[in-house]
Amino acid sequence: MYVQRVECRLFRCLENVIFEPEPALNIIRGGNAQGKTSLLEAVLFAATSKSHRTNVESELPQYGADQFQLRLRAQRDTGAVDIESRWFRGTKRIKVNGVPQTRLSDLLGRVNVVFFSPEDVDLVRGGAAQRRRFLDMAISQVQPPYLAALQMYRQALRQRNELLRAAQPDHDHIAVWDAQLAQYGAVMTAQRAAFIAALSDHAARAYTQIAGAEPLALEYAPDVRMDESLAAVLERSRTSDIKRRVTQRGPHRDDFAVLVDARPARSHASQGQQKSAALAIKLAELALARERVGEYPVLMLDEVLAELDAQRARRLLDAIDPQVQCLMTTTELEDRHGFRDAGSALFRIERGRLEKD
Amino acid sequence: MxxxxxxxxxxxxxxxxxxxxxxxxxxxxxxxxxxxxxxxxxxxxxxxxxxxxxVRQCSVCCNLTETDPCPVCADDRRDAATICVVERPAGAMAIEKGGAYRGRYHVLHGALSPIEGIGPSELRIDRLMRRLEEDAVREVILATNATAEGEVTATYLSQKIAALGIAVTRIAHGVPMGGGLEFADDATLAHAIEGRTPVR
Missing domain, CATH: 1.10.8.420 (RecR Domain 1)
Incomplete structure (x- = not known):
């Protein structure tokens, strides 16, 4: 699938921008703070209703504005998809093909995207919460029942934690929330295990292509082992949970290990290896989404070239299937990688104004 | 203004x-x-x-009514051995409109939700248990909502009622009648597939 046209109004520094990328490689060039990342963020937000930079939506309108609008038109094998996202003083309204959508699950998966920005190295270097966030978003985009289970699990977790804070928690009442957590937790654990196993194979391949010889592997590290019963674990930890007033065990504490050369990349890999590993995970997400959905998502790479030497940049570009629509930003104004000769579309952005070169 | x-x-x-x-x-x-x-x-x-x-609450089923007991509880033609448990009067009204149900109701007036300070004692659960002990009930149908709170309330009730040796059932999740599959949301469809039944 590919993005045909994006209209941004009052989104970040993009007052009124129309972006019409080509179906293959698109390079968006511009200096710092000119609006490159915002353009990718606009595509991400239209497709997923989320930003990679902030959870505070009131930061998204142009400075001084109280609203923004995005409109994204994409082509899939099955036809065109038109997403309209309007934000006005804290209220968001989303339409897909002209029909208002009330639930996130109705939006996700309409236009699949994979986004990589320099901060995504935290997938390897950062804490477990970042890896869980990645997993939840990636699986939700391709497996809608996962999102339903996740939302039920989160609600049950909030309720159970509230109950743990009560003056005299009622054990029978806690037990039924345990059953609820166990039911949806089992769905999450099974889907996460399957997803990570598949992701690991693709990531290993991508890593070899972009970085080199050392093997990369991803290993699921569930907080509660899959051969254990979550219900039993919750029951055993109940007294301690009541004392600490929080649910200490369950998929909300899951993680996965990123291993380079069989050692945890978080502590044992070089910065370059960590970056390549993060990028390989994202490329794996792309390949996996294609297997599950039947066509490639749109790939967005924010500022990846600057951090790679010419040889690695070349290897990265070779690793991306020509069938993938890629939106890539760079601060390099001269075309040292020869994109123009390779037939890529070149854009230039300056102070929020976009021009095709 | x-x-x-x-x-x-x-x-x-x-x-x-x-x-x-x-x-x-x-x-x-x-x-x-x-x-x-x-x-x-x-x-x-x-x-x-x-x-x-x-309008007040029926002394039997806790539904809202002008007469006590309410018309459903007072109607001898309705099956007193089957009780359908709903969260709110609106739920009973919706099932009643369907016209297929000939049993009685029990209205909880809410669902378990610690965040809103609603525990078992805030709901009309004691009244339900008393009914089950006093009357000859054969089946309790749990028709609480398909939310986390509704599901948990159903689990809680099923455990309490099972101890009395009464059959407990949960309403099915499924596809709307007369609608194409493409109009059902993904989670509902997934439930419908899981809860499929043999063709009779």
């Missing part, structure tokens, strides 16, 4: 406390009542007060 009048503001506030009413709608309703003939306002206020005065 174009003008400031404490009585009008109080009316707007009163409307805003109602479920599903936002600021704009509240203002529209208030202004409508003020510009319409006075009888209309009179009619509304009397209707509200009269309904409030006449």
């Amino acid at each position: 174009l003008f400031s009048a404490p009585s009008v503001e109080r009316l707007v506030e009163a409307f805003r406390r109602l479920p599903g009413i936002g600021k704009r709608t509240a203002e529209r309703l208030a202004l409508h009542l003020l510009s319409a003939p006075e009888e209309e306002a009179q009619l509304l206020s009397e209707a509200v007060l009269e309904a409030r005065a006449r």
Whole structure:
């Protein structure tokens, strides 16, 4: 699938921008703070209703504005998809093909995207919460029942934690929330295990292509082992949970290990290896989404070239299937990688104004 | 508001406390009542007060009713051995409209939700258990909502009721009648596939 046209109004520094990328490689060039990342963020937000930079939506309108609008038109094998996202003083309204959508699950998966920005190295270097966030978003985009289970699990977790804070928690009442957590937790654990196993194979391949010889592997590290019963674990930890007033065990504490050369990349890999590993995970997400959905998502790479030497940049570009629509930003104004000769579309952005070169 | 009048503001506030009413709608309703003939306002206020005065909870099923016991509990033709448990009167009303159900109801007036401070003792669970002990009930159908809170309430009740040796069933999740599959949301469809039944 590919993005045909994006209209941004009052989104970040993009007052009124129309972006019409080509179906293959698109390079968006511009200096710092000119609006490159915002353009990718606009595509991400239209497709997923989320930003990679902030959870505070009131930061998204142009400075001084109280609203923004995005409109994204994409082509899939099955036809065109038109997403309209309007934000006005804290209220968001989303339409897909002209029909208002009330639930996130109705939006996700309409236009699949994979986004990589320099901060995504935290997938390897950062804490477990970042890896869980990645997993939840990636699986939700391709497996809608996962999102339903996740939302039920989160609600049950909030309720159970509230109950743990009560003056005299009622054990029978806690037990039924345990059953609820166990039911949806089992769905999450099974889907996460399957997803990570598949992701690991693709990531290993991508890593070899972009970085080199050392093997990369991803290993699921569930907080509660899959051969254990979550219900039993919750029951055993109940007294301690009541004392600490929080649910200490369950998929909300899951993680996965990123291993380079069989050692945890978080502590044992070089910065370059960590970056390549993060990028390989994202490329794996792309390949996996294609297997599950039947066509490639749109790939967005924010500022990846600057951090790679010419040889690695070349290897990265070779690793991306020509069938993938890629939106890539760079601060390099001269075309040292020869994109123009390779037939890529070149854009230039300056102070929020976009021009095709 | 174009003008400031404490009585009008109080009316707007009163409307805003109602479920599903936002600021704009509240203002529209208030202004409508003020510009319409006075009888209309009179009619509304009397209707509200009269309904409030006449309607109470049925001493058997806890549904809202003008007579006690309510018409459903008083109707001998209805199957007293089957009780359908719902969260709110609206749930009973919805099932009643379907017309297929010939048993009795029990209204909990909510679902378990620690966040809202609702535990088992805030719901009409004791009344339900008393009914099950006193009457000859064969089946309890749990028709709480398909939310985390509704599911948990169903689990809680099923455990309590199972101890009495009464059959407990949960309503099915499924595809709307007369609708194409493509119009059902993904989670509902996934449930419908999981809960499929053999063709008879």
